[in-house]
Amino acid sequence: MSEYAANGTRSGGAGQPANRAESSATGTLYGLGVGPGDPELLTVKAFRILKQSPVIAYPRKKSGAQSYALKIAETYVDTTAKEMLGLTFPMTKDREALEKSWNKTVDAVWEHLAAGRDVAFLTEGDPMLYSTFIHMMRFLKQRHPEAKTVSVPGISSVNASASRLGIPLADGDERIAIVPATDDYGAVREAIEEHDCVVFIKVAKVIDLMLQVLGDLGLTDKAAVLTKVTSAEESVWLDVRELQGRQLEYLTLMVVRK
Amino acid sequence: MSEYAANGTRSGGAGQPANRAESSATGTLYGLGVGPGDPELLTVKAFRILKQSPVIAYPRKKSGAQSYALKIAETYVDTTAKEMLGLTFPMTKDREALEKSWNKTVDAVWEHLAAGRDVAFLTEGDPMLYSTFIHMMRFLKQRHPEAKTVSVPGISSVNASASRLGIPLADGDERIAIVPATDDYGAVREAIEEHDCVVFIKVAKVIDLMLQVLGDLGLTDKAAVLTKVTSAEESVWLDVRELQGRQLEYLTLMVVRK
Numbered sequence: 001m002s003e004y005a006a007n008g009t010r011s012g013g014a015g016q017p018a019n020r021a022e023s024s025a026t027g028t029l030y031g032l033g034v035g036p037g038d039p040e041l042l043t044v045k046a047f048r049i050l051k052q053s054p055v056i057a058y059p060r061k062k063s064g065a066q067s068y069a070l071k072i073a074e075t076y077v078d079t080t081a082k083e084m085l086g087l088t089f090p091m092t093k094d095r096e097a098l099e100k101s102w103n104k105t106v107d108a109v110w111e112h113l114a115a116g117r118d119v120a121f122l123t124e125g126d127p128m129l130y131s132t133f134i135h136m137m138r139f140l141k142q143r144h145p146e147a148k149t150v151s152v153p154g155i156s157s158v159n160a161s162a163s164r165l166g167i168p169l170a171d172g173d174e175r176i177a178i179v180p181a182t183d184d185y186g187a188v189r190e191a192i193e194e195h196d197c198v199v200f201i202k203v204a205k206v207i208d209l210m211l212q213v214l215g216d217l218g219l220t221d222k223a224a225v226l227t228k229v230t231s232a233e234e235s236v237w238l239d240v241r242e243l244q245g246r247q248l249e250y251l252t253l254m255v256v257r258k
Numbered sequence: 259m260s261e262y263a264a265n266g267t268r269s270g271g272a273g274q275p276a277n278r279a280e281s282s283a284t285g286t287l288y289g290l291g292v293g294p295g296d297p298e299l300l301t302v303k304a305f306r307i308l309k310q311s312p313v314i315a316y317p318r319k320k321s322g323a324q325s326y327a328l329k330i331a332e333t334y335v336d337t338t339a340k341e342m343l344g345l346t347f348p349m350t351k352d353r354e355a356l357e358k359s360w361n362k363t364v365d366a367v368w369e370h371l372a373a374g375r376d377v378a379f380l381t382e383g384d385p386m387l388y389s390t391f392i393h394m395m396r397f398l399k400q401r402h403p404e405a406k407t408v409s410v411p412g413i414s415s416v417n418a419s420a421s422r423l424g425i426p427l428a429d430g431d432e433r434i435a436i437v438p439a440t441d442d443y444g445a446v447r448e449a450i451e452e453h454d455c456v457v458f459i460k461v462a463k464v465i466d467l468m469l470q471v472l473g474d475l476g477l478t479d480k481a482a483v484l485t486k487v488t489s490a491e492e493s494v495w496l497d498v499r500e501l502q503g504r505q506l507e508y509l510t511l512m513v514v515r516k
Contacts, residue, residue: 031421035301036411043413044305045298126427128420134429151421153294155301155411162386163289163409169384170436171392177435177453178428194452195435 027055027118029109029140029147031127033154037068037231039075041155049152050076053120055112057085059132068228068251069122085109085119089132102139109136110144124251126156129178130201157253158199161226164236167257169197181206181254188213197257204248211244219256227252285313285371287398287405288378289385291412295326295489297333299413307410308334311378313370315343317390326486326509327380343367343377347390360397367394368402382509384414387436388459415511416457419484422494425515427455439464439512446471455515462506469502477514485510 030049035041042050050056050073058070067086085108090101112119127133128151140147158178162169170176174196181188181200188210191198203210203225214220220240227235227249237243240254288307293299300308308314308331316328325344343366348359370377385391386409398405416436420427428434432454439446439458446468449456461468461483472478478498485493485507495501498512 033417033421038303040303040306041301041411043293043299043301045296047302048298126417126420128417128425129427129434130429131426134426137424149424151424153299153413153417153421155413156417159291159384159386159411159414159417162384163291163411166395166407166409167386168389168392169387171388173438173440175435175437175449176387177433179433180431182431191433 025116026146026148027113027116029113029136029149030118030120031131031133031137031149031151032073032120032122033126033131033152033156034069034072034122034124035155036125036157036160036229037072037234038160039072041160041230042072042076043152043154046152046154047076049118049120053082053118055083055085055117055119057087057109057119057121059089059122060086061088061091067122068231069124072124072231073122083112083117085112089135102135103143105136106139106143109140110147113144113147123154124157126154127151128153129156129158130180157201157226157229157251160229161199161224161253161255164226164229164234165224165238165255167224167255169199169257181210183209185209185213189217192217192219192256192258197255200254200256202250202252203254204250204252207243207248208245210254211240214240214256219258222258223254223256225252225254229253283374284404284406285374285376287367287371287394287407288376289389289391289395289407289409290331290378290380291384291389291410291414292327292330292380292382293413294383294415294418294487295330295492296418297330299418299488300330300334301410301412304410304412305334307376307378311340311376313341313343313375313377314380315345315367315377316380317347318344319346319349325380326489327382330382330489331380341370341375343370347393360393361401363394364397364401367398368405371402371405381412382415384412385409386411387414387416388438415459415484415487415509418487419457419482419511419513422484422487422492423482423496423513425482425513427457427515439468441467443467443471447475450475450477450514450516455513458512458514460508460510461512462508462510465501465506466503468512469498472498472514477516480516481512481514483510483512487511 058067123131176197177195181203225237381389434455435453439461483495
C-alpha cells in the first residue's frame with residue numbers, strides 16, 4: 001500500500017481521520033462526495049467542509065456548461081460568497097493534450113492551496129469510485145508531492161439505487177461486483193454469472209447488448225435501470241425491455257440482482 | 259424485479275424518492291444508514307428523519323449490550339425524548355427459533371407503525387449492504403404486506419475505507435467486488451485475480467488464510483486492513499504482515515487494490 005500511504009495514514013493507528021489538514025501555510029484539497037443527486041444525501045461532513053472552504057472547484061464538460069455535482073451542492077453554498085473554480089476536463093486519449101490540460105488544471109488548484117486556501121473539489125457520488133477526483137489527486141501529487149489531500153466519502157449511485165429500488169445489494173455470504181459495461185458479450189455474461197448482484201455503470205452505450213445477455217440468461221426480470229437516481233431528473237425502469245434501442249443518458253446504471 | 263417492486267417504484271418514473279410515505283394511518287419504517295463510524299458521515303436526510311421519527315429502533319446483540327449504530331446516532335438524538343426500541347437478533351441457524359424471534363421483533367416494530375408512528379431503524383453503514391435491515395424489511399413485509407418501508411442510503415465502510423486510505427476503489431474500466439471472506443482458499447484467490455480491487459468483509463476469522471493467499475499472489479503490499487473505520491476506535495494496518503495470528507474485531511475489512 002506504500003504508493004497510497006503518503007497522507008498521514010499509519011499502521012495500527014486509531015482515532016483521527018486520515019489526511020487531516022495540519023496547521024501549515026498550504027491549504028487542503030478536499031475531494032467532496034456530494035452524493036447521487038438528492039441534496040439531502042450529502043453528509044454532515046461534506047456540508048461543513050463546503051461551508052468552510054473559500055474555494056469551490058467543480059468539474060464541467062465545457063466552459064460554461066452546467067455541473068451535476070455543483071447543482072447538488074448549490075443547495076448549501078452561496079456561490080457569490082465563494083471563489084468558484086470551474087474546471088474543464090478534456091475527453092481525449094491524446095497523452096500530450098491530456099497532460100497539458102491536466103497541468104493547467106493542477107496549476108489553477110495549486111495556486112489556491114499554495115496561498116493557504118482550502119479547495120473543496122465537488123464530485124458526484126463518492127470520490128473514490130469512478131471519479132475525476134482520483135485523477136485530480138494523482139496529478140496534483142505528481143506535480144506537488146507536498147500537497148495535502150483529503151477524500152470525504154459520499155453516497156454513490158450504487159448504494160442509492162439499491163435503496164431506491166428497495167433491493168439488497170448483498171446479504172450474508174453474497175458477492176457483489178461493480179463493473180463498467182462494455183460491448184464484450186462474454187465479459188458481461190461472466191460478471192452476472194459469477195456474482196449474486198452486479199451493478200453495471202455506463203450502460204447507455206451498450207444497453208442492447210446488456211438486454212441480450214439478460215435474455216440469454218433468463219434474467220431479464222432481475223434487472224432494473226436507473227438514471228440520475230434520487231435527483232429531480234431521475235428515471236427508473238423496472239421493466240428493462242422498454243429500453244430496447246433507446247437513447248439513455250450517461251449517468252445510467254443497471255442493477256442485476258439474482 | 260417484481261419481487262422488489264412493491265414500494266411504489268414505477269417504470270420510467272421521475273422525481274420523488276421511492277417508497278415515500280403517503281398520508282395514511284400507518285407509520286413508515288425507515289432503514290437509516292448512519293455511516294461507518296464518524297457521526298459526521300451521516301447524511302442530511304438521515305439527520306432529518308432521526309429528528310422527525312418518534313421511535314428509534316436499533317439492533318443490539320444482547321439485551322442491554324451497546325449498539326455501534328446507536329452510538330453513532332446519539333450525537334444527534336436526544337434519546338430521552340424518543341421511544342428507544344432496542345431489538346435483539348439471535349445468532350442461530352435454528353429456523354424455528356429464528357422465526358419465533360423475528361416474529362417477536364416484527365410485532366414490536368409493527369405495534370408502532372400500526373399506531374401511526376414512524377420508526378427509524380438504525381443501521382451502521384448502508385442499509386442495503388449486509389445489514390440487518392434487509393431481513394427486517396423482508397420479515398415485516400411477509401407478516402404485514404401493507405407496511406411502508408423506506409431505505410435511506412448511508413456511507414458504507416467500503417467507501418469510507420477507500421477515502422481513509424486515499425486509494426481509488428475503481429477508475430475507468432476497472433472492476434471492483436465486495437466479498438465476504440471465507441476459509442475457501444480458491445474462492446479468495448479467484449476473487450482477487452478477477453477484479454482490480456476487492457474489499458473483503460468479515461476477515462477477522464480468516465486473516466491467516468487471507469495473508470497466505472496474498473503472499474502466494476505476491477500482493478501482500480497491495481492490501482490494507484481497517485477496523486471500525488472513521489470511528490474513535492478505528493485501527494488501520496498498512497502492513498498486513500503484522501496481523502499474522504492476531505485476534506481482530508468483527509467489523510474488520512480488507513482492501514486489496516492491484
